[in-house]
Amino acid sequence: MKTTFVVPDDLEPARRDPAAPAIGEAVPPHNPRCHGCGPDAENGLHLRAVFGENLTATATLVVEPRFEGGPGVIHGGIVSTLFDEMMGLANVHLGVVAVTAVLDVDYARPIPVGTTLRLVGRVLGRQRRKVYSAVEAFDDAAGPDAEPLAAGHGIFVVVDPRAHFAATRP
Template sequence: MPDDLTLPEPVGSFPAAGQPVPQHWSRCFGCGDQSPAGMSMSFTAGEGLDVWGRLEVAPRYQGGPGVIHGGILSTAFDEALGMVCRSIVDGPVVTGHLEIDFARPIPLGSVLEFHARIDGSIRRKVYASAEARIVEGPTADPDVVVATSRGLFLTVTAEHFEKTKDFVDGVPERPFGTSSI
């Protein structure tokens, strides 16, 4: 992480502490309410440049016997870190880099609580970090951090999604650009 980061003021569009942070895109696998196979994560604004997230670990998220798949946990962190960027960015961001430390097994049936915060930003780069705890389920212990994550997010303009917007509902009638392939 660069040492010349700043901590901006929250943007006006970010909800007040304790209020829900709305989904950023209804078809999002992480948070969208029009993504039936998705994870339906929910988020609440924290007291500062932070958010709290919640994930119910469904049986279909299984990796090893009885435990969450590491990719699903990574996705949840990606979502939580992306969401906290909304506290300082009033527009889209995309993940540039994502790190996860898997500290404890997470049984299916757990409810995970994520706490994500802004570490700082410079130019288009936003650095954020988060940790997860099991708050409901067979091994619940809110004092134990079961996984941690750090990410770098880049602010982008709407043009970033220009080439893919026709794929929102799957494969469009015509491929990208003017190629006849």
């Protein structure tokens, strides 16, 4: 991967919230209308992720024709949305609400419509209110040792959700 994103080498370890659902359980949607994970988002991506070991969240998603950008391939903005969401869902391990401040995407290979993507989000560590996370997208048919088709990083900032969404929550 050729990203210029810099992960600080002095990150504090991130700790799993003991109250978070267990490893192997579904990550609960953080908002039913969320475009990424909400079951009530009519045209949403409807990502269903599962908590994994080492602060990961994993999901699979078929690249539908409605996700097309270039002829026969996924739109880059859809990849960005998937990555934002998968890192956000991995962050649920921590029991905090953290919003995206920075999203970095490395589009390594074209991703054809019809591909089944395996998406893996992972918390890397913390620095004060910042949560550093990473994500990779694999062709699920290519086997466990395949290189990722795309990868990303994010900086999320922990907020008080009542204050942060006070002006916009319906």
